[in-house]
Amino acid sequence: MNDSAFDLVIRNALVATASDTFTSDIGVKDGRIVQLGLGLGAGAREIDAAGRVVTPGGVDAHCHLDQPMEAPARMADGFESGTRSAACGGTTTVIPFAAQHKGQSLRAAVEDYHRRADGQAHVDYAFHLIVSDPTPTLLTEELPALIREGYTSFKIYMTYDDMKLNDGQILDVLDVARQHGAMAMIHAENSDCIEWLTKRLEAAGRTAPRFHAHSRPMLVEREATHRAISLAELVDVPIMVVHVSGREAVKQIRWARGHGLKVFAETCPQYLFLTAEDLGIDDSYQGARCICSPPPRDKRNQEVIWNGLADGLFTIFSSDHAPFKYDAPEGKKPGGEEVAFRHIPNGIPGLETRLPLLYSEGVLGGRITLNRFVELTSTNPAKAYGLHPRKGTIAVGSDADLVIWDEREVTIRNEQLHHEVDYTPYEGIKLRAWPAFTVARGEVVWDGQDFHPRQGKGEFLACEAPTLLPGRPRA
Template structure:
């Protein structure tokens, strides 16, 4: 008689800290037993000594996102989650966006409706706040966080969503009070606009000028300002899509001051550089994202940060714009780079690229891969230990990796609703051969085997106030100033 729903035999398991051989017994979608020669399963898979790793957690994904201007994201929750599954990702955290004049409650409920019953993997939401009124922060936000959406995103750029400095401080203080994590898109809006105007005045309109319009110093200025605000308010802060090596130094300095600041980087900053935007015609727009890929050689500084353990999270920042008037070119194709939609797709290729370029090439070990790909995001965003690890009681979200499998990235084999990938032609070694969501097969190599609707909303834990950053090492503390929040 079967003891387990599923047994994975001869698994070479890795977590963020350990490596061990085990049979994995799964009951009701969760890991029930880790051991040697365990009892039979109703179904069994022989991993044959291959790596068995936690399913990926992609914590920076844009799908079915309402746009206040510009192009439309091509992926729905269905297509985006299927693409994620085929790349070994079993949990994603996309964004729910508040427009100015809208209530936070309406925004989060709308995105729940967009996702419910349509996703192939599990999910949570980050809430983008564009209109931080007193009512939104004091009356609506506590209920949303209590409902399991415990991470907020703020922008320092883009007219439709950016917050002024005083608004940022108020919103950060509210997040700290309610036990939420704050994510920040760091670029100086006035600086970017000024440089962009100077370039356009000189007739420099091609996609290759996009990196010049958003120089790294504008990212660095905003990072310094936002870490200063986090220091004053005591909120835990995630600096998303860090793109330049010099930005690492600013975040490291804030950490030395005692600021609770995390750092994320993305696939485009290790796999692309500014030369990818310098291509004939409009081809360079396929690598146009913000912050942009930097000068050739900068990716080595990002890799150094990954190898040294500086970066906490590795995400795709999946922004699926089709290469047509609905996506990249909503204002026509004969327009300057500043009127093209900014963002690149990558939810399906994130994990394989990091595995191939990192683990296979010896830049990082398997434990660091698991931390970046799965564990750290689950911990930071309140989903651990249900997600992000291999442990008794955790969800059986597992990938059996074929580290000998070689392929070339080809958009025709990907599952997103985008008609290109900026990683076209990239040589890859290693791919998830089998991907399980709560013990059920959802993908084999490049083939989707699950079904839309299998995914569930995961309520995230909020951070208790006692666990939030307190200014014990900051200037305020040295002056004897009490906690301001």
């Protein structure tokens, strides 16, 4: 290969994939990795990694951007600001949700979501579907056709009145996944238990944000996780239990995996770095910032989640970025009012901080290996949702999505982040690393100080069938 073969060469990289760590130069041409080796020829642009760790760009397989909401609620981040924030935190592929509302066709939801995304993204993206109205037409025509067209994953809710499906409907949708080779993601919380508890709390005047956690104790996640596993076992189909928060749900997943069931699991930073106390220790409204579902648990529970990341129980580590401003009538204060916890929009921001949090406290903190970090944040999400090996690895032929890590002390401050949310729940946390460079399909989009826009260059990716194989937790 001659000296003019590369658009970009990253030299002296400590390359980390899900399986290997090795020293190499990385040669990039036309947005793809075309050569790995030592002493590569010159590139039109060169970056000296100087022995620093280089990982594949992150794949955030669970985030919400510009998702249609019932007024006055509105997400703070669309595809432009969301993918800007993602890139500055080392994420080069996002998979948000095209959400069907009851009475709406799934096809119409997908078309609307494309309109929201077109020409906006700085990094590549795919879509999950959200199925909330599984009509006979959806089950027999729309969903199978969309799976064939590259929308090979969808989310099922067991809670939220406007989204939830009953067990019979879940079985119907899981059967479509089995027949057509799709991945079903399940939000596992028992809706009836939550409603019963919420009414009792309201009757007692306990409506401050901190009581959100009281309305969703671990047992409502445990029961729904058990039920989701049972429904999947009946249909004989793999499922992904998303944003797993509690040790009781973890036990259900360990049982299922131990019995050979094809159950995968995802968790998120809020279950490692936040606790129920972040929702408030008094009746202050400040706790609304950290309302998400399932809610954060206690300090002891954080260790259970860390252990699941280390031993293989968890398949994927996602942000579940759901961006609502705190001090805004379209955000955590609906209509400008401090409202009961039932009416506070659920979700916290986290696209930009996901990778630095796990790299710093997981890898540099000695809790997980560097290769496991890559597996959780990039390779497994790409495999689970049909984007591997184009995404999720550093290999010849893969997209040149790369992160060069700078191991230095960083304190998380919202004013330095690039989303459109007016707070971060991780304010003040001291980290030991941040991306020095983020490269998206061969272009530097973040250089450690400045964001380099490539709005509209982020492409929609049609997904293949999932390639993730079921495994068992390692001892």
